[in-house]
Amino acid sequence: MSRVKIVTDSSCTFEKKYQEELDITVIPLSVMIDDVVYPDDDKLTGEKFMDMMAAANALPKTSQPPIGYFAELYDELGKDGSQIVSIHMTQSLSGTVEAARQATFLTNSDVTVIDSGFIDQSLAFQVIRAAELAQTGASLEEVLAAVEQVKEKSRLFIGISSLDNLVKGGRVSRATGVLSNMLNIRVVMELEDGALIPVVKGRGKKTFSKWLDTFKEELSKFAHVKRIGISHTGRTDFIEEAKNTLQEMFPEMEIPVLHTNPIVATHTGKDAFAIMYYTE
Numbered sequence: 045m046s047r048v049k050i051v052t053d054s055s056c057t058f059e060k061k062y063q064e065e066l067d068i069t070v071i072p073l074s075v076m077i078d079d080v081v082y083p084d085d086d087k088l089t090g091e092k093f094m095d096m097m098a099a100a101n102a103l104p105k106t107s108q109p110p111i112g113y114f115a116e117l118y119d120e121l122g123k124d125g126s127q128i129v130s131i132h133m134t135q136s137l138s139g140t141v142e143a144a145r146q147a148t149f150l151t152n153s154d155v156t157v158i159d160s161g162f163i164d165q166s167l168a169f170q171v172i173r174a175a176e177l178a179q180t181g182a183s184l185e186e187v188l189a190a191v192e193q194v195k196e197k198s199r200l201f202i203g204i205s206s207l208d209n210l211v212k213g214g215r216v217s218r219a220t221g222v223l224s225n226m227l228n229i230r231v232v233m234e235l236e237d238g239a240l241i242p243v244v245k246g247r248g249k250k251t252f253s254k255w256l257d258t259f260k261e262e263l264s265k266f267a268h269v270k271r272i273g274i275s276h277t278g279r280t281d282f283i284e285e286a287k288n289t290l291q292e293m294f295p296e297m298e299i300p301v302l303h304t305n306p307i308v309a310t311h312t313g314k315d316a317f318a319i320m321y322y323t324e
Contacts, residue, residue, distance in 0.1 A: 051130040058168035066175035090303030108140035114147030122153025136238030165273030198322040205315035268324040
């Protein structure tokens, strides 16, 4: 049956029920740990990956799926005449979306590739909305318009307890990393237009709690907050504080608290978090 079908990648963090209920196809990225390559799939849980990363001799390396893999998938999904919307993590963090774009030249299927501008549950916000509409029989144009609306109304904040992995991955300078770790610096950044912009820096754990107060004020200004998500690389006291605080503000909302995927965790390291939302 011809319809719109939704594809994303494994940097998309969501509860598995959505993948099954909404028929979302997830393409796994790969993670190389000490020269062994693992697919980022259900067998490599976030918790298991954190243990493997801690024991590794070097920072794991992540890689996007091959262009041919995308092309074969698009061929298969589109052979019944369905249109495909393929939504992926921001290009600033991975070449996945570019590989997907290249694959559109190798398939006869009708594929629209979208750079979500985000990662983790913020990517999932767009994917879930697209899939919900696709299930109702919405047109390609309606799905694309809805995804763009979610993208425009989304914000994603990331809290880092240690800059070690960002330094090893070349995303901040070694001098900055050494200085921050010596001073017990915590950093909250916003992922905006594909760039990580520092929002708050401070010493010690209270830095995150102070930022949460500001975040609460921000959310309270909106009449309709549609979704909130909390992701982490280890369930710390702050994660519990954030969950309780936000659930108190929005008692009717389901606020998922999920261990992030290996792709995100490689960059952020342990005891990191992400809190994201989108509004109407």
